Amino acid sequence: MVVKFQNSHKLFFFISIVVLLFHFSQLQAQSEEIEKADSLLRIGQFEKAAEFYQLEIKSTKDSSQLAAAYIGLAKSELVQSKFDRALGNYIHAETFTNSQNQQNLQEIYTGIGVVHSKLKNFKKAEDYLKKALNQITTENIFALKVYINLAGLYIETDNPKALSTYQKSLKLAKKLNRKDIQAVVYTNLSNYYIEQKKWLSSKLNAEKSLQIREQLQMPVSVITYNNYGYALVQLGNIKEGINAYKKALPKASLQEKERLLFNLMNAYKGALNYKEALAFSQQYDRVKDSIDAKQYREKIATIQTAYxxxxxxxxxxxxxxxxxxxxxxxxxxxxxxxxxxxxxxxxxxxxxxxxxxxxxxxxxxxxxxxxxVQLNPHFLFNALQQIQFYIFNNEKENSMDYLANFSRLIRLVLETSNKEFISLSEEIEMLKNYLYLQQSAVSNKFQYFFTINTETDSSELQIPVMLVQPFVENAVLHGVNDHANGEIQLIFKQDVTNQQIIAEIIDNGKGIEHTKKINQQRLHNSMGSAILDERVLEYNKTHSRKIKLQVLEADKTKNSPGTHIVIYMPYRVA
CATH class of the missing domain: 1.20.58 (Methane Monooxygenase Hydroxylase; Chain G, domain 1)
Structure with missing residues (x-):
């Protein structure tokens, strides 16, 4: 299996910025500060441009100058992914824009639409892009920009209008003789057809994009070559697919290299060239470790600034x-x-x-x-490594069994991640798959036991989703992981009188006090506990029947007293 670039259709965001900057030179005459800022914006000096726009805002009371300055400031922040600031400045610009100034309104509504799209507010994004389209009276570069944004938005939301909108933008790009934009649209179409598993259509559109780029002497498009290689491999032309991947590799960013190296590793596997597959697998591991470290730091910063x-x-x-x-x-x-x-x-x-x-x-x-927290990159990496170990050691049955459990776990997690409630039977299935994978991955094999005592069929009992798993994870990582005879008991009981499921997680590890000392040195656990506490708090705010937690020592008389978690969860019957 070959991995394609995820969200490569987001090139529409890049095109939006290119067109915004291109048309910035066509605005009406502005003050000296705005002209300086416009020039800086066009050459990519976004922070310096922002300083001139802010200077103009402080020094003028003219509505048209203020509108132009706020639009420019919003653009400089949009290309730097400062979406909240960009949105605020677009709103300021609308305040100072005359309702008859269609050009400004096109800029403002398109910009707001792009911001909402990046913030995943897709309904608002579509509304604003359509408002921008309503301001356009002729087929021009602004209309092309809006069509490309709408097509990318429809891709994000799995809207069937995506293909027809891309085709409309391609037709307009040809009419306006904008071959550079045609190349990008062909790349987006190739990615669309990959999503639809139409490999030949994807290959043909990628080829058209590459031909135009070569004619215009445009820079190498990593995404286009990746799509091209992906389609070729799927069509069975592995050698040419590998060549396409390798052409993209020198110009790829760190994240793009990760995907390309993984694609190359799998392509060589498909060609039965295990020596090259192993070499690219090692390169992939090194790049992935670098990305994981970077993303880990970025995740900490994101959580700190969330509020x-x-x-x-x-x-x-x-x-x-x-x-x-x-x-x-x-x-x-x-x-x-x-x-x-x-x-x-x-x-x-x-x-x-x-x-x-x-x-x-x-x-x-x-x-x-x-x-x-539930399925962090470290766990995924270990799981894939375990599968690779089985395959390289020709342990077919073990690898297939392990991979089947891993696939079921991933499927269940993704299917339930956007739900508030899940059936008790699904929760138990997910926990069994998780424990099986963890048991296979550690050197000291532990035992786990399930006891389910319910009067109602467990498939009909609906409980809050993903509430038990973090405690099970703690029981594995900090309870029985280093225990020679580790055991974990999971007990689920139905309390019909109080309409609640009582879940108990009992391990024979070193106990609560030892876990607290370890947690002081482990960021993952403190973050997981904080998120879990917040989730319980938010649930209890909006529901009359509350979730309750108890943390006890399983047996105080033993050297390893273990930990006993009791969770009281309200349920509903489907």
Missing amino acids: ETEKNKKKIELLQAENAHKKREFEQLIIGGIILLGLLIIIGFLYFKNQQVKQKLAKSKLKQQLLQ
Whole structure:
């Protein structure tokens, strides 16, 4: 199996920025500061450009100059992935833009659409991109930009309109004779056909993109060569596919190298050239370790700034209401009482909607973090290494058995990651697969036992998803991992009177105090506990029947007292 580039259709974001910068030179005459900033923006000096835009904002009261400065500042922040700031400045720009200024409104609505798309607010992104399209009266470069953004958005959301929208953007790019954009659209189409498993169509579109790039002497496109190689390998032309991967490798970023090396390793396996496959496997491991270390640092920084980002988003919503108030100052002088009342109602409604959005976003991020804690890259890496070990040692039955459990676990995790509740039978299946994989991967084999005592069929009992697994993981990693005769007991009982499932996780490890000392030295565990505590807290805020936890010593009389976790979970019957 060959790994393709994930989310390579996001080239539409790159095209958006290219077109934004291209058309920035065509804006109406601006002040000297804005002209300097525009020049800096076009050559990629984004931070320096932002300084000139901010200087203009502080020094002028002219609405058109302010609108241009805020649009430029938003663009400089958008290309640096400062999405919350970019959104705020686009909103400022709209405040100072006349409703007849279609060019500014096109810029603003497209920019806001791109920001919402990057923040995964896909419905808002589509709404703003369509608003931008409504401002366009002729088929021009702005229309092309919006079509490409919409196509990328439809890819993100699995919308069947993606193909027709890409085809429409390709037709317009040809009409405008923009071959550079045609090359990018062909690459996006090749990736689309890979998603659809239409290998020949993907190959043909990648070839068209490569031909145009060669004619225009454009830089090597790593994604295009990867798509081309991927389609060739799937069509059975492994040799040419390998050559395509190798052409992309010298220009690839660290993340792109990881995927290319993995593709090369699997391609050589398919060609039965195990020597080359092993060499590329070793290169892949080194690159992946570098990426894991970088992502680990970035994840820490992201978690530390999460709450600040939420506060900034709230400020942006309130700022939008405040700017709307200022824009209507003259009308308020005439019908002040009516407008004031209406404004108060609007602010209250926006605040209510803002709270709803914040709660949904917090829940989404928490689920993602919980998924990362449950199935972190280190565990995935070890699992793949174990499979590789079985294969290289020709242990076919072990490798197939291990791979089957690993696949079932991944499938269950992905299928339930966006759910609030899961059946007890699915939760138990996921735990069994997880424990089997962990048992196979450690040197000191431990034993685990399940006891299920329910009056109702376990497939009908719905419990909060992914609540038990982190405690089982702690029992393995910090309880029985180094224990010569490790045992883990998992007991599930139905309390019909109180309508709750009582889950117990009991291990014979070194106990609570020893685990606390270890946790002080392990960031993973502290982060996992914090996320779990927050999830229980958020659940209890919004549900009348609460989740309760107890942490006890399993047996105080022993040298290794072990740990006894009791979780009281409300259930519902499907």
